[in-house]
Amino acid sequence: MLKKYRRYKHPYIITSIIILSLLLFLSLAAPLLTNYNPVRNDARNRLKAPSAVHFLGTDQFGRDVFTRILYGLRASLEVGLAVVFLTVLTGGIVGVLAGFYPGLDKFIMRILDALMAFPGIIIAISLAAIWGAGKLNIILALSFAYFPKMARIVRSSVVAIKDLDYVESARAAGARDSRIIAAYILRNSASPIMVQATFNFALAILDEAALSFLGVGIMPPAPSLGAMITEARNYMVVAPWLIIAPGIMIILSVLSLNLLGDGLRDLLDPHLKNSFKK
Template sequence: MSFLTIFAPVITEFSPLENNSRNRLQSPSLTHYMGTDEFGRDIFARVLYGARNSIQVGISVVFLTIIFGGIVGIIAGYYSKLDNVIMRILDGLMAFPGIIIAISLAAIWGGGKYNIIIALSFSYFPKMARIVRSSILSIKDLEYIESAKAIGASNSRIIFRHILKNSISPIMVQASFNFARAILDEAALSFLGVGIMPPNPSLGGMISDARSFLSVAPWIITFPGIFIVIIVLSFNLIGDGLRDLLDPHLQNNY
């Protein structure tokens, strides 16, 4: 799937933005593998470029979530005096579903890829922060951490050299799930009209636009939906695999 999106300009000769009224609502054929939409645009090209936009959003959201969630989680887990204050703030944010927060922020800031990335990152980082905090709490009182403190190691060295290095496993697992969730939520936001703005291709936006033509041209909605299912399922399976591989408690059960 990633290969198709990366090499989309090579795989298809059609532009995802080019209108052609003569070819509107054509069924799948050897020329247009997935047919055309109401404006005569090639659906295969739009699906590839729309998936590329979704993957870019997912990667950016995961990157920002790890950075901000990691920083907040490190501060809360390592510095006990700040833990209670930070966690109460995170609890307040997590009281609302992430998609509701993202929709609200997107409605305030407006649509567009970069606003969606920031909105989704803000809605995801509290859970990442809690995971990082939990991992640090389970590590920071171990003997080798106490030994590092005894020989005069600085807090930054202890955090980045010892604690964070041994917290990578839960962070990577959560990041893979966040990637799949970001793609699904980006599609939902675009479906609601507050995501990636037309005419730029978006899988959720394509599904939203196709509702009016469902009875006469079902392929318009079918192929974007299939791509969303494949992408989300793939990264959920990757997350499950990483969890099974990196979690020693699960390994001991086999």
Template sequence: MKDINAFLKEVKQHPYIIIGGTIVIVAILMSLLAPFLTSFNPTNVDAKNRLLSPSITHPMGTDQYGRDIMSRVLFGTRSSIEVGVSVVLLTTILGGIAGIAAGYFPKLDNVIMRVLDGFMAFPGIIIAICLAAIWGAGKLNIILALSFAYFPKMARIVRSCVMTVKESDCVESARSVGAKNMYIIFKYILLNSLSPIIVQATFSFAMAILDEAALSFLGVGITPPNPSLGGMITDARDFMAVAPWGIFFPGFMIIVIVLGLNLLGDGLRDVLDPRLQGKY
């Protein structure tokens, strides 16, 4: 890892990190402050005010049930971010354990990697859809389904880092003085593998938000009437000709958040990867 001061200096100068980080921070703040940014309950039905166009009272209009779209977008964003953070944490833990075990212990490598190869033979979204269909809709089930779909890629990245770091001089020196395996793993292996893990985590975050919206769109995501960006698009598609704002605003929020996370991930990759120095 780089010196922390040098790292922070490069982060402040990198346009992708500044733009992407700003977008992500604003989205998180909007989701956290959702109860204070709108006076409407996202699940309250008001049939008298259905399909209203954007106005001062309803800045993003209302849906076919008269629910305020702005409040649903804000609370839906909160749900998406909660899913994304949870998936990243579980993916990093599961992928880290599997990757370290495969990369550091040669006897386990072949067994673990063949199992992970079986997982990666299918697109992650297909695995997530199958697991969500088996376990049922709901936020917890979506988090578990997406985590199982994503962790093989994280495991392969961690394994690659471990196999490189474990042959370094510092690890050989630690072994020569009798250091235990767990000490070497936590002291040297993990610390020198953080850069690619952090970058992959940002991309996993973006994919989790995108796939959660896709699962909700298909009806196996967050259960209604709880707001979900993908579910809002599903509900509004039958009325897109007369009320296009019902699709535009949740879709635009998904695009902006995923764009911000991808920019942040690209920027962190540029800063943390020494092979890319001076190319931005």
């Protein structure tokens, strides 16, 4: 029992789970942790310094910064989760088709290569500018930008697994392609998918903040960590808390997810796992 506990006691995973649990609690419990409205202006309390009344001060419109960070964090996590779901779904389907059916492989991979020739953030900015700002458009734009890499990872796993002995045995026994893909291919491709999903989650939070910062993301007055940093640029000297607080929240979110991805990669990769045990 002790050996089993030590096996899964990975410092990166433990640290990331603690930080992510705290961030998730703050986002879900926002209505219980604050009584302020995140979008209501209060001109009498403009640019108030942090105090017992306003934990992280107020912004140029008198809105409570702590409240807006909590709701902005919730929006970032919602975007990240939705992007991960769509990239895993679309990337998984495309990757399985390319890896399992050689006839489709060249056609699909050439399209993916063309998409991956452009940086993901450039694709996301272009699509967000065309489709317009808004949470749904951001989710779709980021998902379209990220799914080619997920598809390539899934395709590589499928190519490596589909010719193994147990897959050939199932095929010889008369198993259908759908059965082989569901029971053997996808089950044994779960590790790289999980690792890439965590990195996509972190990248989605960072790029959502970047899109909001550029003005093509979540539009004011709706709270967004990136938009809060944009609005705080003109008040960095007189009210530095306006830019420091949301910046720290973005750093913690991205750092915890990257730590989780590194930890899962070390734990699930057979070669790294053996070195980690030593």
